Amino acid sequence: MPRLSLVVPAYKVQGYLAECLDSILGQDYADFEVIAVDDCSPDASGAIFDEYAERDPRVHVIHLTENVGLGRARNTGLEKAQGDYVLFLDSDDTLTDGALKAIADRLDATGDPEILVYDYARGYWDGRIRPNQRADLLGTDGPDVFALADRPQLLELLQIVWNKAYRRDFIARHGLAFPPGYYEDAPWTFCSMISAERIALLDRVCVMYRQRREGGNILKTVSRKHFDVFDQYRRVFDYVGARPELARWQGPLFRKMTDHYLTVLERPDRLPQAARAEFFHRAAQDYRARLPKDFQRPAGGRGHKYALLERDAYAAMAGATAAVRLRKAVKTRTRTAINRSKRSAMGVFYQSQLKLPLDENLVLFSAYWSRSVSCNPAAIDAELARLAPHIRRVWAVRADAVDSVPKGVECVRVGSREYWAALARAKYLVNNVNFADAVVKREGQIHLQTHHGTPLKTMGLDQRKYPASTDMDFGKLLERCDRWDYSLSSNRFSTAVWERVYPCSYTSLESGYPRNDILVNATSEDVRQARAALGLADGTRAFLYMPTHREYQPGFTPALDLARLADDLGPDVTLLIRGHYFYGSSPHVAELRRSGRIVDVSGHTRVEELYLAADALITDYSSAMFDYAVLDRPIVVYAPDWDIYSAVRGTYFDLLQQAPGAVATTQTELIGLLESNEYEGLDAATRREAFRRRFCEFDDGRAAERVVRQVFLGEKTALPFIPFTERPHAPSPAQALAPAARA
Structure with a gap:
């Protein structure tokens, strides 16, 4: 029998639940159990509970078959509790370090009172912490144990249950239970407090009460x-x-x-x-x-x-x-x-356009700060043309990128009158980053945020913990995110991160990434065309090298000696380099480029075509690994500075332990992996399979259609996902170049 039972009900809290559970399981006191109640949550909360239960036997999960509300979910957990004392914790709140030991010590010191009342503080999204305004009531002057009649002012505390530990036999003796409906804490709190003959206090903050910016409190x-x-x-x-x-x-x-x-x-x-x-x-x-x-x-x-x-x-x-x-x-x-x-940036013209009716059949797209026609917005554009040709599709493009816009794509130059008119009047605004601060979200307008990768590195509000990586104004960031109506996700991991780090009132669409549809649906001919466009000979292996950016570096410092790598791998290997310009003044690299052994693909707008052409991906911490994994082709993680990167930028998991394939931390190790073919061996494939199941779970080739039908056509029921084991993916270059594929 544990000393403490913590009842944690969950409903639509996937962005905060892991932090809550970590705060419990990371305590320096171990004599407790967690009764985790999944109140038929429509998000991943139940799955998160199950993952923690697999790792820690102290977590016991109950999955309710219908949503019963907070009070009755607590009752269900209470029925299963075995501890001497029962504590309730809301699943978006957290325990402070050392809280359970402090509670247990105080219970021992006061001779097992019927109720122990402890303190809490309010934690805000911007890092502010505000103490309980009636913390003065928890002063320990006077007897350690008392009845409420001796300190009736305790009734002035907030009517909550999660700032108290209740002796389980006391609960049973008085028949305490949570009623259905709103304000379920009031009957429990008042009836328990006035009934208790032995109450004790702990003048210590044990719970951080999260003040959710997006209004997570149902009472609001x-x-x-x-x-x-x-x-x-x-x-x-x-x-x-x-x-x-x-x-x-x-x-x-x-x-x-x-x-x-x-x-x-x-x-x-x-x-x-x-x-x-x-x-x-x-x-x-x-x-x-x-x-x-x-x-x-x-x-x-x-x-x-x-x-x-x-x-x-x-x-x-x-x-x-x-x-x-x-x-x-x-x-x-x-x-x-x-x-x-x-707001002078808007200008008089923009303000005049905001007074005109919305164009119900106009959508304005933008990608990567209006630098290109690409990514998820481009895939949605193409599917929209197929399913809803009556909707006019326009792209916002910077002046210096207009010449690169594909033929047939209608565009407006950023900053022009046409641009501001489209921003003001388009029913739909689609972007993989945020629109400018000056943009006004009109009533009836729909903003679709597609994002542009699964996050390994910290994002949004989580970057506050890593100031060396950003000088962002987080208040302004969230004002921009307040405009979102929909946020796309290709896996539950991303959904939970986005909902926590961008705490705004949007709807998460777990649709898969539209830009990855081609990686599922491409044919052998598509693969051959992608390779031919890059000048890759049939007999060559192509390794795509995509390093990520380090915000903490003032300039780019190459992590690979490309000339040496090309020489060691031999003439049958071509390196496709996407990122920065490498060693432009090196005669040897220039010669390798002329021979086709190194191909700079940094300016290639459709990264998906590069994925199709490559036999394998070499990357460090780029989100490219999550997309490339859809192809089920070898991925090599080259991480020479993982300790520095993870410490300065912050990451959501240990990539070296949970990599999508083989890992090298030095160039010698990398060459050894590639020369020995260990990078495509059984161990690498096993890692890749686990990675794919976790991060490619929604990428079934129908993401763009799923988005268009829900957002633009208003369909309420989402397309079902093709089961993971039944999904195809584009053939590998070896398969596409085989004689049978050409027939």
């Missing part, structure tokens, strides 16, 4: 479900009414009830406008029915609101509230007008 959703609060307080007063010994708590609980009702009324993000009067009348009814004798209303404005409830004077309450909101609205409009006047 406009809905009639906020009427559930009336049932919750009925349960509280029924509990007290059935226990005469608790009668003294009628007055304090009446005050908590009234304050809670007023809070729901005062918050603009709770009740539908049409339901506010009904809610007020229900609150007034409860107020008058439960008003204790000799009750003293609080002084000041709060007391005035109590009086309005007692008189059921909704018109007076609504008038006072409207006046306050009007003053706030005037201030907001003034600030908005000032900010708009500063």
Whole structure:
């Protein structure tokens, strides 16, 4: 029997769940179990629970077959708990270091109280940490163990369950359970606290309460479900009414009830406008029915609101509230007008275009800061032409890249009047990065963020931990991300990262990457054409070398001696180099280029064609490995500076341990792998298979169609994925060049 049982329910928290579980399992106290409850979550939360359970026997997973809500999910976990004490932790929050040991020590020191109350702090997306405003109530002056009657001010703490450890036999003795509906913490918190005879305190922050920027708190959703609060307080007063010994708590609980009702009324993000009067009348009814004798209303404005409830004077309450909101609205409009006047980048023309109706059949594409027609946006463009030819497709392209736009592609030059008109009026904006800060998200406009790779290196808000890698303004970043309606993903790993590091209110589309469709669907002829376009002879092996950028380096420092590599591999190998210009002044490299042994493909706009042409990929930390893995061809990781890169930029997993193939950390090792063919051996293939299953899970060749049907055609049901084991992929060069393939 463990000392502590932690009940962790999860619903749509895949971006935060791993951090939550890591904070528990990484504690320096081990005598606990985790009851993980998957509340029929539609995202990867259940799978994440299962992955942790496979690694740690202390994690026990329950998968519910229907979504029952937070309260009943907690009840399910509670039924399975075996510990002396039960703790509840929301799955987007975390424990602080040493929290469980501090809790266990305090329980021992205070003789196993029925409830231990500990502190928490609020953690914000921008790194701010705000302490509990009533932390003063947790001071340990006075007896170590007491009843609530000795410290009734503890009722002023936030009505939450996850800042307490409850003795399991105490829960059973009083029949405590979570009710369904919103505000389920109120009956549990009040009924447990007033029933406990032995309460102890721990004046230590044990929980970091995540303040999700995108509004993850369901209580901040406009809905009639906020009427559930009336049932919750009925349960509280029924509990007290059935226990005469608790009668003294009628007055304090009446005050908590009234304050809670007023809070729901005062918050603009709770009740539908049409339901506010009904809610007020229900609150007034409860107020008058439960008003204790000799009750003293609080002084000041709060007391005035109590009086309005007692008189059921909704018109007076609504008038006072409207006046306050009007003053706030005037201030907001003034600030908005000032900010708009500063947006000179928009120009008068852009502002005039924003007043015109949206063009429902216009989409504006951009890729890589408008440098090319490529990547996921280009693949979506092509599929849109096939499935929805009535939609006009326009590309935003920088002035210095207009000449490279493929024939037949309509484009507008960035900064031109046509560009600003398209930004203002296009129904759809599609980009694999963000549009400029000056772009306004119009009502009815749909922004589709496609991204341009699976992240190995830290991204978004996670980069705050690695200041040497960026000087980004994270507030501005998230303002740009606020415009997204959809975020594409090719695997659950990416979805969880994007949702955490870009915490905005978009919908994740686990569609696969449209740009990778060709890697699944290409034919032998496509492979032969890709090689012919690069001048690759039939008898040559082509290795594609794609190193990534190091933000912390002021310039490019080559990690490979290409001339030596080409010489060691021999005349039957061609190196395709994509990235920086290598050794432009070297006569030997120039000679190798003239002979075709080294081909600079840095300017090639369709990287997918390079993938098709190459027999194998050599890379370091580039996201190219995730895409190339779709082909199920050999990948070699050349990581001479992994320790530096991972420390300075930060990474999401240890690439050397979870590589998609063979790994070399020196050029000598790399040459040895390539010369011995170990790079395509059984061990490398086994690694690649595991990597592909993890990171290519949605790339089934239909990603672009899936996106077009959901985003542009409004289809509600996504195309089913082809099972992983049944998916084809483009033939290898050896297969494509075989006589049978040519027949």
